Amino acid sequence: MRAVISVVGKDRTGILAFVATECAKRNINIVDVSQKTLQELFTMIMIVEIPEDKDSSAITELEQLGEQQALKIHVMHEDIFNAMHTI
């Protein structure tokens, strides 16, 4: 499925690398990345392709890994945004 990964946390070295590595380990293909830091706050939005067979396990793992690293990681199906923000 195509999903949106959002990452929010205190800015430091290696956040992007960390998330990208974890995605690669799970065979998650990154399609698009946009990233900003506002003062100390790091925010990143990734559009990714998650292989069909790993949907829920990959999502839970990524979100838990985020917590361990003091990052808020959300993985949400792309359809949510299409439904809510387009007519």
Added chain:
Amino acid sequence: MRQINADNILETIRMIEEENLDIRTITMGISLLDCADSDIDRSCQKIKKKITEKAKNLVSVAKEIQQEYGIPIINQRITVTPISLLLSASGGDPVKYAKALDEAAKEVGASFIGGYSALVQKGMTEAEKALILSIPRALSETDIVCASVNVGSSKAGINMDAVSLLGRVVKECATLTRDRNCIACSKLVIFCNAVEDNPFMAGGFHGISEPDCVINTGVSGPGVVRNAIRKAGKSASMDEIAEIIKKTAFKITRMGQLVGRQASERLNVPFGIVDLSLAPTPAVGDSVAHILEEIGLETCGGPGTTAALAMLNDAVKKGGVMASSSVGGLSGAFIPVSEDAGMISAAEKGVLSIEKLEAMTCVCSVGLDMVIIPGETSAETISAIIADEAAIGMVNTKTTACRLIPAIGRKPGEHLVFGGLMGEGPVMSVKQTDASVMINRGGRIPSPLHSLKN
């Protein structure tokens, strides 16, 4: 692929994380008409079999969707055909049905099951009367069964025999569960113009015009609406505020529709409706009263409340209708007292009274909901309140309902605490004047004229 805007993504995440946006319920409606049997035990067995088969994956599918889509889904519920219809065929002790429903729903992990119901707006059969009289026992001897009775409609008028009976039933529900905060009363809704596809509890049942099995969703999000209004500032005009509410309601409904369709596909059950109701919870930031206060009232319940609520309710519906072609159920703003932090505090301050709540129910869904009244209130007075509320629904061609909780042994100003989604609240004062002569007359209030409207 359409490019998704980063601001939209952050907005959605904020709605869920900070503003308590959630899917309040995925409700599976199951028809039990084919379970009717002349033997009540066989009928109960068939019911259990059908419910546990149809709904066996309901909870797991909801979890799956919650995870994939990142949206909290709070409840999974079941509604069934009004049990009075099955009772007509089988006879016997109606409470057996309540217990069968309770067991079946618990087995599949549902949080509530609704449909211990009777539709008696025009008249009562013996079975319907027996079911109504059994409600206090049914609700006090089961945990998650919800009961509802439709006593009036714009087409049929109000069945005052049933209203008279229900005053006593409400009182008995409270008395039987007096040591459990009169909890049975929170599971009984008395309707006028009840809808057949309501996914919300306690008034949900699966109407007889519905298909064999259907998935309905209920979305919520008072916090999202409130924050959107706050952002508009104090200088925005009322039509601008209405526009903001409409747009917000649109987004929320779209999410409900998406989740409902997903659930229906995965369960292989047709999709019914999205009920877009601003359903508050006692959590901070999840209150309909606070929306009204954000619009510009010092306290909910004061002058201006009815007008603000009328606008809110209408704007919510307009946004919802644009977002989904299958909006149904009750759709609007709920105003339960004990389940809404803002309502609780307004009632505690003495600003929100039952009379004002009654006026508010003229313009919104759904009625005098979770209103705690003094335990000394007589059955006739409770019947009279039910009749008043039903009359509002009958004349205005809208759904109204009563979920009254007589707090046995408590007086106005004292508190009753239910906990969880049911919340807590102060006992509100009721004018203890005698309406017994009118209530004991029984009979039927004829249906109103639908022309010459002035």
